[in-house]
Amino acid sequence: MIVGEQKSIAELQKIIAPYKKILILGCGTCTKTCFAGGEDEVATLASALRLACRKNGTGISIEELTIERQCENEFIQEAAPAASRNEAVLSLACGAGVQAVARRFGTTPVLPGVNTTFIGVLERQGIFTEECVGCGDCRLALYGGICPIARCSKKLLNGPCGGSKNGKCEINPDTDCAWQLIIERLTALGQLDNLRTYIPPVDWRSSNSGGPRKLVREDHII
Amino acid sequence: MSTEPVSRLQHILAAGAFAVTAECGPPRGSDPDAVARRAATLKGCSDAVNITDNQTAIVRMSSIAGCSHLVRDGLEPVMQMVTRDRNRIALQSDILGAYSLGIRNILCLSGDHQTFGSQPDALNVFDIDSIQLLHAVRTMRDQGLDMSGFQLSCPPRMFIGAAANPFADPFEYRIVRLAKKIDAGADFIQTQCVYNLERFRTWMRMAADAGLTERAYILAGVTPLKSAGMARYMAEKVAGMDIPESVISRMSDVPGEKAADEGIAICLETIAALREISGVHGVHIMAIGWEEKVRDIVESAGLMPRPDVP
Numbered sequence: 001m002i003v004g005e006q007k008s009i010a011e012l013q014k015i016i017a018p019y020k021k022i023l024i025l026g027c028g029t030c031t032k033t034c035f036a037g038g039e040d041e042v043a044t045l046a047s048a049l050r051l052a053c054r055k056n057g058t059g060i061s062i063e064e065l066t067i068e069r070q071c072e073n074e075f076i077q078e079a080a081p082a083a084s085r086n087e088a089v090l091s092l093a094c095g096a097g098v099q100a101v102a103r104r105f106g107t108t109p110v111l112p113g114v115n116t117t118f119i120g121v122l123e124r125q126g127i128f129t130e131e132c133v134g135c136g137d138c139r140l141a142l143y144g145g146i147c148p149i150a151r152c153s154k155k156l157l158n159g160p161c162g163g164s165k166n167g168k169c170e171i172n173p174d175t176d177c178a179w180q181l182i183i184e185r186l187t188a189l190g191q192l193d194n195l196r197t198y199i200p201p202v203d204w205r206s207s208n209s210g211g212p213r214k215l216v217r218e219d220h221i222i
Numbered sequence: 223m224s225t226e227p228v229s230r231l232q233h234i235l236a237a238g239a240f241a242v243t244a245e246c247g248p249p250r251g252s253d254p255d256a257v258a259r260r261a262a263t264l265k266g267c268s269d270a271v272n273i274t275d276n277q278t279a280i281v282r283m284s285s286i287a288g289c290s291h292l293v294r295d296g297l298e299p300v301m302q303m304v305t306r307d308r309n310r311i312a313l314q315s316d317i318l319g320a321y322s323l324g325i326r327n328i329l330c331l332s333g334d335h336q337t338f339g340s341q342p343d344a345l346n347v348f349d350i351d352s353i354q355l356l357h358a359v360r361t362m363r364d365q366g367l368d369m370s371g372f373q374l375s376c377p378p379r380m381f382i383g384a385a386a387n388p389f390a391d392p393f394e395y396r397i398v399r400l401a402k403k404i405d406a407g408a409d410f411i412q413t414q415c416v417y418n419l420e421r422f423r424t425w426m427r428m429a430a431d432a433g434l435t436e437r438a439y440i441l442a443g444v445t446p447l448k449s450a451g452m453a454r455y456m457a458e459k460v461a462g463m464d465i466p467e468s469v470i471s472r473m474s475d476v477p478g479e480k481a482a483d484e485g486i487a488i489c490l491e492t493i494a495a496l497r498e499i500s501g502v503h504g505v506h507i508m509a510i511g512w513e514e515k516v517r518d519i520v521e522s523a524g525l526m527p528r529p530d531v532p
Contacts, residue, residue, distance in 0.1 A: 164392070200354065
C-alpha cells in the first residue's frame with residue numbers, strides 16, 4: 001500500500017488559515033489502512049482543528065467526508081456536493097489522491113493533509129516499512145524477494161557495501177541491511193549463485209528518471 | 223589485469239616490489255598550497271597518494287583537482303571516485319578529464335552515505351554502484367568505449383582499483399564480492415584498516431583459495447592510532463571498522479603522552495605481519511590528519527628507499 005503520515009496540527013492550521021469553511025476529505029483505501037486518512041482520522045482531525053481554532057479565536061466550519069478512493073473519478077464524484085459547499089478541501093489521501101481531487105474540482109483549493117512517504121507493508125501493528133520504489137522493472141526474482149533498490153541505502157545491485165555489520169545498515173542500527181537479508185534468503189532458497197553474476201547498471205528510464213510515467217492498457221480503454 | 227603498466231604504482235606492483243600508498247584528504251577550502259603541503263610530506267616515501275572524494279560525505283576540494291595539484295608537484299595520485307554524488311554521465315566525464323590532466327590511477331567506490339556527513343539533507347545519486355563503475359572504467363580503457371558504446375577518441379588508460387572490507391558482514395560473501403570486483407575490472411585492491419590480523423589472514427586465505435591474489439594486487443590498509451580515545455571512537459562509531467579489544471587496551475594502558483608512540487608501534491607491527499602474509503602486495507597507509515608521520519612509519523618499517531621507476 002501507499003503509506004503516509006498526517007501532517008502536524010500546527011502545519012495544518014497554517015495551511016487552512018485563509019479559509020473559514022473546509023471539507024476534510026478522507027480516503028478509504030491506503031491512508032485509511034496506515035491510520036493517516038480514513039474515517040476515524042478525519043473525525044479526530046476535525047475535532048482537533050475545531051478545538052485549536054477555538055483556542056486561537058478563529059472561527060471555522062469543518063465538514064467531514066470519507067470516500068472509498070481519491071485516485072478514481074468515480075469515487076471523487078461523490079464528494080462534489082460537499083466540495084462545492086466549502087471554501088477548500090483538506091485531503092487526507094496520498095499525493096496522487098490530492099492531485100486527482102484537485103484536477104476534478106478546478107476552482108476549489110485542494111490542500112494536502114498527509115505527507116506521503118512510501119510504498120510499503122504493515123510489518124506489524126503500527127509499524128510500516130518501505131519495500132518498493134516503483135522503479136518499473138522488477139528484479140525481485142533475482143534477489144530472493146528483497147529489493148536492493150528500495151531497501152539498500154545505496155541502491156547497490158552487486159552486493160553489500162563495507163558498512164554492513166551484524167545484519168544492520170551503517171546508516172542506522174534500526175535498519176536491516178538489505179544485503180544481509182538477500183544473502184540469507186538466497187542461501188535458504190539454494191540460489192546464492194544468483195549473486196556471483198555481474199549485474200549491469202539499471203536502465204532508469206522505467207523509473208521516474210524518464211519523466212512522468214503513464215501506463216496505457218489498450219485492452220481496458222473504452 | 224592490464225599488462226602494459228600505465229602508472230608508477232602499476233610498474234612497482236608488476237615488478238613484484240612491496241608497494242606503499244598513502245592517503246591524503248583534500249582541504250575544506252580552495253587553497254592549492256594546502257594540498258601541496260600535505261603532499262610534500264608524502265613525496266619519496268609513498269609510491270602513490272590517494273586523494274579522497276569528499277570522504278565521510280563532507281565537502282572538500284574535489285578529488286580530481288587535488289590529484290591535479292599532485293601531478294603538478296611530481297607525485298602520483300590515486301583518484302578516489304564515489305558513485306554517491308555523480309551519475310554515470312558525470313563519472314565518465316570526470317574520468318576523461320582526469321586522464322587528460324595526467325591522472326593514471328583510480329579507486330572506484332560507492333562512498334560513505336551522506337547521512338554521516340555535514341550535509342545529511344543532500345540528495346544522493348547512486349545511479350551505478352562501485353562494481354558497475356569498475357566495469358565502466360575497464361571498458362573505457364580496454365575497448366575504448368563509453369557506457370553508451372561510443373568509441374572514444376583517446377581512451378583513458380587507467381590502473382583500476384577497488385576497496386575491500388574484510389571486516390564487514392556477511393563475512394562469507396566478502397570473497398564473492400571481491401571476486402566480482404576483480405572480474406569487473408579491479409587491478410588492485412586497497413583494504414579497510416587492518417587491526418584484526420587474525421580475521422585478515424582468514425580473508426586472505428579465502429581470497430588465495432579462490433585464486434584472487436593471483437589476479438589482483440592486494441594492498442592492506444593501516445591507520446596509526448593517535449590515542450585510546452581515537453581507537454574507541456573508531457571501534458564504535460566508524461562503519462565497517464574492526465578494532466579488537468586487545469588493541470584498544472594497549473592504547474589505553476600507556477600514559478596519554480605515550481599513546482601516539484604506541485599507536486605507531488602497533489602500526490609497524492601490523493605492517494611487519496602483513497608483509498609475511500602471502501598475497502599481500504603492499505600497504506596503504508591512511509594516517510588521517512597525521513600525514514607527517516607516514517615517512518617515519520615507512521622508514522621504520524624498512525620500506526625505504528622507494529623503488530625507482532623508469
